[in-house]
Amino acid sequence: MLWLKALHLIAVVCWFAGLFYLPRLFVYHAATEDTPGRERFKIMERKLYRGIMWPSLVLTVVLGGWMLGLNWDYYRTQGWMHAKLALVVLLVIYHLLCGRYLQAFAADRNTKTHVFFRIFNELPVFALVAIVILVIVRPF
Helix, strand or coil: CHHHHHHHHHHHHHHHHHHHHHHHHHHHHHHCCCHHHHHHHHHHHHHHHHHHHHHHHHHHHHHHHHHHHHCHHHHCCCHHHHHHHHHHHHHHHHHHHHHHHHHHHHCCCCCCCHHHHHHHCCHHHHHHHHHHHHHHHCCC
16 A cells, blocks of 8 residues: 555655646747747647656556545545545646647647646646645645
8 A cells, every 4th residue: 555655645746746847838838939939838738748748647546545445434524525526636637738828829729828837837836745644634
């Protein structure tokens, strides 16, 4: 079980690295006015999303689901776990929304400003703080 937790945590850290960095790339991409710069951001964004974020998301969900399954009778009665899983669902939606923005940038159809992406970039921080508190403190 400890190996499973360790692997799950590694996957979560990798996923969050992408959730923090991709929208930051969007900030810079939205502010970039030269074609070579925009093309460079497209490559960076695509590689991050497909090469790091998707595999990390899949591993996070699979390993987390595995741990839930091993001790389902306990976790299904824990309010903190329900809240954590709701936040994970919101993070998956955020991840998918990042994919939509990536597609818009790739097709040169982005309509959002760098200011929008600066705000959008902060959202996963709130989820991370709440999830860590839920898992460590287990307030309910």
